[in-house]
Structures are given as C-alpha cells and as structure tokens.
Amino acid sequence: PHEHVYMATLPGMFERTISCSSLSKTYSITGWRLGYTIAPAEITERIKKVHDFLTVGAAAPLQEAVVTALNFDDSYYDEVLDLYTAKRDLFCQGLDSIGLKHNVPQGAYYVMMDISEFGYDSDLEFCEDLASKVGVGAVPGSSFFREPVNHLVRFHFAKRDETLNAALENLKSLRDKIKPRG
Known part of the structure; x- marks a missing residue:
C-alpha cells in the first residue's frame, strides 16, 4: 500500500x-x-x-x-510485487506465529528480527549460534548501521516457499536451543 x-x-x-x-x-x-x-x-x-x-x-x-x-511492461513489475508481497507475508506471519518480534518491510525483501530477548551483546555471535544450533542463517543487523546496533538480525525472504517454510519450522525450536542470557 x-x-x-x-x-x-x-x-x-x-x-x-x-x-x-x-x-x-x-x-x-x-x-x-x-x-x-x-x-x-x-x-x-x-x-x-x-x-x-x-x-x-x-x-x-x-x-x-x-x-x-x-x-x-507494467505486468512484470506487478508480478514481482505480488510474488514478494506473498513471500513477505508468508515469512512475517510465520515469525508472528512463533512470537518473534520483527519489522514488516515496505519495499525490501529483508526482515529485521529483534533478538533483545536472548540477551546477546553481539549480533554476530547470535547469528553463529542461530546457524549452528537452529540451522537458520541470518546476517548481523550491525552490518547495516553506523551506530552500535546489536539487537537485530536480518533474514532474506526472496527464497522458494519451501525454503522459507523450512526456516520457519527450524525457528520454532529457537527458544529451546538458544536460551536467554544474563
């Protein structure tokens, strides 16, 4: 919109x-x-x-x-918009159902998820644990800020629906596999 x-x-x-x-x-x-x-x-x-x-x-x-x-012609861009809107909605609704806080992007195909509840001082370390313990890749949010922002990680949702669903399935175990610190 x-x-x-x-x-x-x-x-x-x-x-x-x-x-x-x-x-x-x-x-x-x-x-x-x-x-x-x-x-x-x-x-x-x-x-x-x-x-x-x-x-x-x-x-x-x-x-x-x-x-x-x-x-x-414009139909190409309409199709791209519809495709990525559906992928964004699929992924964001999945994160919502797990209870994970995130933004809803307005024009990008990246979702920033808030990892504050896990108590990590380093978003890079969180991403490493996320990959090794949960099997989901993310990019440290600090890569995209000049300020010291360490409470966000970025997910890319321009993937096949099967890949997104598999990631969401793995993320369901996130709180069991990565316990809050401190």
Whole structure:
C-alpha cells in the first residue's frame, strides 16, 4: 500500500539530485553488476568521467541483454510485487506465529528480527549460534548501521516457499536451543 516518491520528482529537486540504481535485484541478475544514474546533463558528464577512472565497464553483451528487461511492461513489475508481497507475508506471519518480534518491510525483501530477548551483546555471535544450533542463517543487523546496533538480525525472504517454510519450522525450536542470557 506504500508508494515510493523519487526525490528528483519533488519541486526544484531534479537539478539537485543524482539518482543511482542497480538492475540486479529487480531483474534477478545480481552477478551482472549493472546499474545506472539519472542526473542533469552537466552532472552526468562528470559522472561519466569519474566512472571511466573507477571501472572498465560492464560487458557489452550484458548491457545489450538488459535492454530487454528495461522494456518490460507494467505486468512484470506487478508480478514481482505480488510474488514478494506473498513471500513477505508468508515469512512475517510465520515469525508472528512463533512470537518473534520483527519489522514488516515496505519495499525490501529483508526482515529485521529483534533478538533483545536472548540477551546477546553481539549480533554476530547470535547469528553463529542461530546457524549452528537452529540451522537458520541470518546476517548481523550491525552490518547495516553506523551506530552500535546489536539487537537485530536480518533474514532474506526472496527464497522458494519451501525454503522459507523450512526456516520457519527450524525457528520454532529457537527458544529451546538458544536460551536467554544474563
């Protein structure tokens, strides 16, 4: 139900905004490393000069191939939205049924789960225990914050439903296998 508003579309902002994006996740081509910028012409010229010094560029066949994706009609994006909304709902409802606190993402395919109840000082250590004792992988939330945030872990739900259901089944034993500290 949420709508993304591009900064550059706000009054007076296009000439002051550089929009950068990746094609990787939208088109499931993460290894291709393709992206783009949108900016006023004079800024784009400077971006091109810097780009020439930072990278040799993406392979020409990949650039040609992605043109097909860039010409997809709206039905593609509607299908992607429906697919990931269903996966988000499946995973979040599963976490809810287990009683685990988490956010509900509005546009990403990651869920941040609050691990405060387990009393860990290190989210990395919690993730290691989660993998070894429960059989579920997560990424320490501290990887995504400049501030010292250690009470969150991130789950990725852009997986097959069978994988999500298996993870949720394993997470049912979380409190039995990882006891609260301190």
